[in-house]
Amino acid sequence: MPEQSGKVQTVLGLIEPGQLGRTMTHEHLTMTFECSHVPPAPGDEGLAAAPIEMKHLHWLQQNPYSHSENLLLNQEIEAVKEELLCYRKAGGGSIVENTTTGITRNLPVLRKLAKETGVHIIAGAGYYVDVTHSDETRKMTVEKVCLTDIIVSEVLHGADGTDIRCGVIGEIGTSWPITESEKKVLRATAHAQTQLGCPVIIHPGRNKAAPGEAIRILQEAGGNISKTVMSHLDRTLFDQQELLEFAKMGSYLEYDLFGTEMLNYPFNLDVDMPSDSQRVQALAFLIREGYEDRILIAHDIHTKHRLTKYGGHGFSHILKNIVPKMLSRGITQNQVEKILIENPKQWLTFK
Numbered sequence: 001m002p003e004q005s006g007k008v009q010t011v012l013g014l015i016e017p018g019q020l021g022r023t024m025t026h027e028h029l030t031m032t033f034e035c036s037h038v039p040p041a042p043g044d045e046g047l048a049a050a051p052i053e054m055k056h057l058h059w060l061q062q063n064p065y066s067h068s069e070n071l072l073l074n075q076e077i078e079a080v081k082e083e084l085l086c087y088r089k090a091g092g093g094s095i096v097e098n099t100t101t102g103i104t105r106n107l108p109v110l111r112k113l114a115k116e117t118g119v120h121i122i123a124g125a126g127y128y129v130d131v132t133h134s135d136e137t138r139k140m141t142v143e144k145v146c147l148t149d150i151i152v153s154e155v156l157h158g159a160d161g162t163d164i165r166c167g168v169i170g171e172i173g174t175s176w177p178i179t180e181s182e183k184k185v186l187r188a189t190a191h192a193q194t195q196l197g198c199p200v201i202i203h204p205g206r207n208k209a210a211p212g213e214a215i216r217i218l219q220e221a222g223g224n225i226s227k228t229v230m231s232h233l234d235r236t237l238f239d240q241q242e243l244l245e246f247a248k249m250g251s252y253l254e255y256d257l258f259g260t261e262m263l264n265y266p267f268n269l270d271v272d273m274p275s276d277s278q279r280v281q282a283l284a285f286l287i288r289e290g291y292e293d294r295i296l297i298a299h300d301i302h303t304k305h306r307l308t309k310y311g312g313h314g315f316s317h318i319l320k321n322i323v324p325k326m327l328s329r330g331i332t333q334n335q336v337e338k339i340l341i342e343n344p345k346q347w348l349t350f351k
């Protein structure tokens with residue numbers, strides 16, 4: 001039985017699950033997102049190259065992926081540190097940092113931030129979506145000097161040449177359709193989870209069939225779906241019946257784009273990105289349907305413009321604004337605490 005059993009693994013070591021407190025289960029504190037750059041619309045090239053300023057904020061909110069510098073969250077360590085101190089003051093305890101191989105994971109920075117702010121930070125093992133897979137990753141098999149061994153080692157011994165250990169596997173990136181390389185990573189994730197009894201978190205492709213397909217692949221490879229989070233449901237599953245069908249598969253259901261308001265979602269123009277009010281409505285619906293033990297929430301900050309330094313909502317938006325909204329829409333204090341404390345605790349504790 002690994003020493004992690006019954007504990008949560010942060011970048012500073014193992015802690016008791018009860019120490020986590022309020023937890024955002026899907027954030028990024030340092031990463032790059034150049035893999036998702038979207039060329040600006042004709043005529044917007046000047047805005048896309050301009051420094052980030054208040055007068056451009058609305059354009060940035062609508063076109064966050066067309067501004068190259070906006071995709072370099074790794075340049076904002078000091079601002080993120082300030083944000084984390086505010087997050088603690090607002091009642092936050094822990095953050096799951098979902099940056100995996102392919103989007104510039106930086107474990108020493110995470111360790112420094114955890115030390116300097118007192119926020120528990122849980123780092124992610126594994127790989128982001130196919131376009132970021134190296135040739136070496138693509139050639140690797142699931143077993144034998146392989147993806148599974150690497151992921152297991154990132155959890156048991158440390159990642160990226162450091163002794164800093166990851167406490168979850170993911171966010172494991174998948175596209176739509178899921179590529180062969182991504183399927184291998186999913187199978188390796190399931191095999192690693194079987195060995196470790198650890199939490200897993202998945203980034204689904206931008207299609208309503210994507211969450212179910214990823215879970216099926218994990219399930220067939222022996223993964224523990226009850227210890228797996230499906231991220232980004234707010235931009236993926238809209239129809240209530242389809243959401244309930246997916247919920248029956250047994251994973252955690254994560255609404256993690258709180259704070260994002262965008263008219264034209266550039267990665268799938270058929271998607272109407274919901275507002276925060278609609279996200280809260282989705283949570284209330286899932287609670288009415290009996291899924292309050294399965295819900296997790298976060299902001300998934302992954303660009304600069306969402307930091308308060310640039311006029312964004314920051315890491316405390318849920319605690320300061322969304323929680324009161326949840327309460328005003330009939331979600332009880334008990335249910336809020338379940339979503340922010342108990343569910344993350346159950347998910348993050350190694351079996």
Ligand SMILES: CCC(=O)NCCS(=O)(=O)O
Nearest residue numbers: 103203232235267300302
């Ligand atoms: C790395 C951050 C990330 O993948 N966030 C999800 C963005 S989106 O797929 O919901 O647009």
